[in-house]
Amino acid sequence: MAMPGGVAPVVAMRCTNPACGATATGGGGDWRKGWPLRSGGFALLCDKCGLAYEQFVFCDIFHQKESGWRDCSFCGKRLHCGCVASKNSYDLLDSGGVQCVSCMKNSTAHSVTVVPKLFPCQNNLRFFGKSDELLSGRKFEQSPSLMLDPRNEDIAIVNKSNHPFMVKGIEAGQSSSILRQKEIENGARQIKWEQPTLSIGDMGRPFLTRSQSALEPPQYTRRDDNKDPTTDSTTSESISEACLSMSLGIAHNGNRMEATSTVERPILSPTTAIAEGRELTTTLSPFQHAQRARHFLTRPPRVGEGAVFDPTKDIFPHLRVARPPAEGRGRNQLLPRYWPRITDQELQQISGDSNSTIVPLFEKVLSASDAGRIGRLVLPKACAEAYFPPISQPEGRPLTIQDARGKEWHFQFRFWPNNNSRMYVLEGVTPCIQSLQLQAGDTVTFSRIEPGGKLVMGFRKATNTVSLPDSQISAIANGSLLSETLFSTANENLGVADKFGSRPDEGSLQFLQKRSRNIGSKSRRFLMDSEDAMELKLTWEEAQELLRPAPTAKPTIVMIEDYEFEEYDEPPVFAKRSIFTIRATGEQDQWIQCDDCSKWRRLPLTIIVASKWTCTDNSWDPKSCSCSAPEELTPKELQSVLQQYEEMRRRKGSYGLKLNVAEMDASSLDALATAAVFGDVGNQGTASVATTTKHPRHRPGCTCIVCIQPPSGKGPKHNPACTCNVCMTVRRRFKTLMMRKKQRQSEREEAEASKKIAWVNRDEPEGSNLSRSPQTLDTTRDSSDVTMLDKVADMNKGHIDLNFHPAARDDHQGQHGAPQARPPPASMMGLLEVANRPLDNYMKQNGLTSLAGEQAGGSSSTATVPPAPVESEERTSNEVRVASVEREPEAMAVDEAVGDNQQDKGVDDAAAT
DNA sequence: ACCCTGCATGTGCAA
DNA sequence: TGCACATGCAGGGTC
Numbered sequence: 001m002a003m004p005g006g007v008a009p010v011v012a013m014r015c016t017n018p019a020c021g022a023t024a025t026g027g028g029g030d031w032r033k034g035w036p037l038r039s040g041g042f043a044l045l046c047d048k049c050g051l052a053y054e055q056f057v058f059c060d061i062f063h064q065k066e067s068g069w070r071d072c073s074f075c076g077k078r079l080h081c082g083c084v085a086s087k088n089s090y091d092l093l094d095s096g097g098v099q100c101v102s103c104m105k106n107s108t109a110h111s112v113t114v115v116p117k118l119f120p121c122q123n124n125l126r127f128f129g130k131s132d133e134l135l136s137g138r139k140f141e142q143s144p145s146l147m148l149d150p151r152n153e154d155i156a157i158v159n160k161s162n163h164p165f166m167v168k169g170i171e172a173g174q175s176s177s178i179l180r181q182k183e184i185e186n187g188a189r190q191i192k193w194e195q196p197t198l199s200i201g202d203m204g205r206p207f208l209t210r211s212q213s214a215l216e217p218p219q220y221t222r223r224d225d226n227k228d229p230t231t232d233s234t235t236s237e238s239i240s241e242a243c244l245s246m247s248l249g250i251a252h253n254g255n256r257m258e259a260t261s262t263v264e265r266p267i268l269s270p271t272t273a274i275a276e277g278r279e280l281t282t283t284l285s286p287f288q289h290a291q292r293a294r295h296f297l298t299r300p301p302r303v304g305e306g307a308v309f310d311p312t313k314d315i316f317p318h319l320r321v322a323r324p325p326a327e328g329r330g331r332n333q334l335l336p337r338y339w340p341r342i343t344d345q346e347l348q349q350i351s352g353d354s355n356s357t358i359v360p361l362f363e364k365v366l367s368a369s370d371a372g373r374i375g376r377l378v379l380p381k382a383c384a385e386a387y388f389p390p391i392s393q394p395e396g397r398p399l400t401i402q403d404a405r406g407k408e409w410h411f412q413f414r415f416w417p418n419n420n421s422r423m424y425v426l427e428g429v430t431p432c433i434q435s436l437q438l439q440a441g442d443t444v445t446f447s448r449i450e451p452g453g454k455l456v457m458g459f460r461k462a463t464n465t466v467s468l469p470d471s472q473i474s475a476i477a478n479g480s481l482l483s484e485t486l487f488s489t490a491n492e493n494l495g496v497a498d499k500f501g502s503r504p505d506e507g508s509l510q511f512l513q514k515r516s517r518n519i520g521s522k523s524r525r526f527l528m529d530s531e532d533a534m535e536l537k538l539t540w541e542e543a544q545e546l547l548r549p550a551p552t553a554k555p556t557i558v559m560i561e562d563y564e565f566e567e568y569d570e571p572p573v574f575a576k577r578s579i580f581t582i583r584a585t586g587e588q589d590q591w592i593q594c595d596d597c598s599k600w601r602r603l604p605l606t607i608i609v610a611s612k613w614t615c616t617d618n619s620w621d622p623k624s625c626s627c628s629a630p631e632e633l634t635p636k637e638l639q640s641v642l643q644q645y646e647e648m649r650r651r652k653g654s655y656g657l658k659l660n661v662a663e664m665d666a667s668s669l670d671a672l673a674t675a676a677v678f679g680d681v682g683n684q685g686t687a688s689v690a691t692t693t694k695h696p697r698h699r700p701g702c703t704c705i706v707c708i709q710p711p712s713g714k715g716p717k718h719n720p721a722c723t724c725n726v727c728m729t730v731r732r733r734f735k736t737l738m739m740r741k742k743q744r745q746s747e748r749e750e751a752e753a754s755k756k757i758a759w760v761n762r763d764e765p766e767g768s769n770l771s772r773s774p775q776t777l778d779t780t781r782d783s784s785d786v787t788m789l790d791k792v793a794d795m796n797k798g799h800i801d802l803n804f805h806p807a808a809r810d811d812h813q814g815q816h817g818a819p820q821a822r823p824p825p826a827s828m829m830g831l832l833e834v835a836n837r838p839l840d841n842y843m844k845q846n847g848l849t850s851l852a853g854e855q856a857g858g859s860s861s862t863a864t865v866p867p868a869p870v871e872s873e874e875r876t877s878n879e880v881r882v883a884s885v886e887r888e889p890e891a892m893a894v895d896e897a898v899g900d901n902q903q904d905k906g907v908d909d910a911a912a913t
Numbered sequence: 914a915c916c917c918t919g920c921a922t923g924t925g926c927a928a
Numbered sequence: 929t930g931c932a933c934a935t936g937c938a939g940g941g942t943c
Binding site: 367368369370372374378380381382419420421423 | 931935
């Protein structure tokens with residue numbers, strides 16, 4: 001094949017990043033594929049110093065953006081895309097943008113003007129070879145020159161600016177004004193050039209950098225600069241598409257090799273980007289900054305390979321990067337939305353200290369049905385087929401996946417035939433989903449540990465998880481619902497903090513976009529500036545917490561659709577968030593965080609602090625009225641309190657109820673108690689922090705039946721031979737229950753027999769023993785009902801009797817047919833109301849002064865220690881019900897002594913006893 | 914009555 | 929236009 005200009009082949013390339021210095025011949029592994037191109041190939045990236053995947057994520061967002069309208073990446077013209085009618089009015093760019101017809105036409109008139117792909121940053125790559133011609137520059141007018149390295153079939157493309165590009169696995173083919181890949185059948189490899197004329201006025205300008213200026217500046221194509229970049233999404237999109245790409249396009253399509261060269265996004269190293277950020281601070285709009293900030297997130301995703309030098313790794317371990325799919329069957333077809341966006345921190349977390357390598361496979365934003373109670377997680381077909389073991393039968397096979405905590409989950413990986421295709425699902429995910437507290441909009445990430453091939457899953461909480469009905473979303477989108485919801489008991493989360501504290505998750509954003517797409521023909525966003533947005537980055541529950549009743553206000557409790565509202569005559573006070581705790585002496589404290597130094601300070605209980613508060617405002621404690629004063633709580637105490645405070649908030653959310661401040665007290669207390677149980681409070685020993693997303697007293701790693709038993713249906717079952725307290729107790733109760741059931745059954749049979757006899761002898765005179773038998777049973781029934789009534793009454797008096805047996809009532813109902821007049825049922829509200837009373841009430845009622853003293857030997861200085869720790873976790877109401885049903889008499893007495901604080905605790909406490 | 918299971922269907926996206 | 933996927937639904941099983 002003739003080389004244009006007779007240029008010698010490229011023999012090697014070197015990354016210009018001095019910290020990287022990667023040298024490769026193109027086949028030595030220093031290069032790898034980047035983002036997929038429309039044509040099926042992949043961009044080519046330097047593997048060592050790392051180039052920006054985030055660019056693609058960025059573009060991907062815009063790909064996912066409103067499907068109807070997109071902006072031309074060159075002129076900014078708004079194009080209607082997607083429908084058949086518009087098919088010829090635009091052209092898709094491999095880089096993710098679109099190009100309008102005008103620009104397509106104009107582009108042919110321009111000479112090839114490209115932005116050097118790699119030169120804006122220090123990571124940029126330069127080619128060097130035997131021939132200095134490569135470096136000295138070889139200009140071409142219409143089409144890039146192609147240089148082929150005969151050894152590795154890499155092709156360097158030198159553009160007008162003397163910046164070469166490389167294409168792997170191609171042959172120099174025809175030149176044309178359009179740079180586009182052309183697929184060549186039957187093994188022929190050819191490339192077709194698509195005009196990459198870029199309006200650098202849009203795109204390249206922000207990327208004028210030191211390194212770039214040091215090189216030959218690219219030519220710019222002017223465009224209208226008068227557009228306000230904040231309103232012109234073109235800018236943002238263009239920013240991401242500023243450079244001509246060097247791309248590697250190898251599609252595994254039989255024997256066919258495909259190669260691509262296309263327009264590409266600018267590649268920036270983080271360091272350079274930061275430098276640029278300084279340089280461009282004055283010229284970029286906030287919107288642009290926002291976009292640029294994404295470039296800061298770029299780092300080389302070293303996928304599934306051993307540790308290599310990565311200059312950004314240590315600097316930005318938390319950066320969320322869309323990693324290209326790992327090797328797998330058909331991975332090329334993997335949609336970018338499934339690319340795992342996993343940070344090194346998370347990878348580190350998964351891999352622990354081991355030397356194993358984590359290969360991120362894919363991720364998925366949980367849909368409502370994924371996170372629902374059905375327990376089925378729909379897997380993207382391509383991902384399932386690429387990374388999970390192949391299955392031929394619909395029944396599939398069991399699959400064990402380990403979570404980040406090392407816990408193994410057993411799922412059934414299977415598929416359903418669907419429209420001549422397959423729909424892959426993971427069944428039995430409910431326990432896992434619940435354990436990880438995942439909900440729709442959150443993201444689960446699947447990875448593989450090498451060596452070994454073990455599957456691991458991580459998760460990412462959505463920053464903008466929304467499960468509101470569309471109407472509410474719409475209202476929120478219009479800003480109309482905000483205040484309304486703040487004053488309501490909406491139990492939906494609008495903002496669950498990212499576990500890793502990262503920025504909003506793209507997938508979740510897409511989820512949001514998707515959810516709100518049907519609201520109307522136009523997308524709406526509640527207009528707020530960035531500070532407002534920061535202020536509003538809280539959940540509805542948090543917002544509720546910020547609203548405190550006026551100090552003089554006395555609430556009236558009203559029930560609206562089974563939700564309990566505190567109704568005040570006076571408007572609520574907008575307060576700063578604080579945490580309530582109870583000391584061993586029973587005294588309550590309020591803790592509040594200084595806005596300046598972030599230290600937590602103790603405040604009197606009755607103080608309601610305005611939205612901003614600093615140590616200097618602390619007039620109640622002269623010792624802590626300065627930010628320099630040490631914090632009263634030790635870091636461990638603080639950590640425990642905060643963790644459990646978060647836990648409490650989550651539980652509030654899961655109950656879907658607005659719980660009053662007293663409940664917060666109890667929960668905070670519970671938090672401290674939990675911490676105390678694990679030796680975190682009052683014991684400055686080495687006990688590790690017991691983090692759990694489950695019941696506060698659940699021990700990490702606990703596999704007792706209540707911890708792992710799914711609410712129903714399939715799923716991992718507890719080892720029947722387990723001898724843990726809970727299991728033993730449950731078994732004992734089950735035995736008792738069965739005995740009772742047997743007894744009732746025999747009674748019933750006896751009654752049936754009696755009825756028959758009574759019917760046969762109905763003409764018998766009254767007083768007959770036989771005819772009175774059912775009445776005798778009625779007496780029994782009444783007696784039982786009295787007992788039940790007593791229990792309900794007892795409950796309403798404030799004693800939760802978890803022995804209350806709903807099944808017993810059912811039995812009687814079944815036995816006697818028509819329901820009878822009954823007292824108000826023991827509703828969940830009632831239970832919660834009682835359960836939420838603070839522990840000090842309980843202690844008073846039970847004549848206790850300090851549980852801490854009794855139980856923990858007074859080891860806690862600031863916390864009240866709860867009853868003995870038991871293995872448990874926050875359970876669904878279903879589980880609670882089950883546990884309640886299975887109580888036996890000996891546990892009842894314990895319940896009344898112990899289980900008055902929280903409903904779910906009672907079960908565990910009794911179990912432990 | 915509730916749950917599980919398997920399948921069907923509608924919608925949106927990508928080719 | 930076809931495919932992927934979210935979700936609805938019906939039927940059977942279990943509590």
